[in-house]
Amino acid sequence: MSAAGIPQLDEASKKELEVFLEQEQAKAKLQASIHELTNTCWNTCITGSISSKFSKTEAQCLENCVDRFLDSSLFIVKQIEAQKQQL
Template sequence: MSAAGIPQLDEASKKELEVFLEQEQSKAKLQASIHELTNTSQADIRIIASELGWNTCITGSISSKFSKSEAQCLENCVDRFLDSSLFIVKQIESQKQQL
């Protein structure tokens, strides 16, 4: 449909078209936000998590093998990172479904 055909629509159709366009614009904004968040946040979170995990867990000198406490600490950090990532994905999915 061309823009010239819009004035020929009845008021109900114009309103329906207006609502549809607003919804599509909202979806586009959300998708752009998701794209931005997933591209920057995941990279940032990985860096922060790895630095925090390493700085928190590796307390002794570096050797060929982690100590039992270092390995457990790193495992906990990875688990928290995965839980956080899953939480973020679920929140984004929830927001997307609300549109």
């Protein structure tokens, strides 16, 4: 064990840990995006009092909001991937 109490890892274990951390970071980013989406669309579209059903206009607004949010996110991801390929 090292001085910090963490055992030294072989290369395979380091790679496995790195992949695990990347996956967990991706999950956290997805959860943050969903939270942002929910907040933005709710605040934009829900204008009346809360009931058991959304009004027709609220439902349409939510659908459009989610579609635009996903379109924007996909566009950004594609742009980032294109920039990575250029490097």
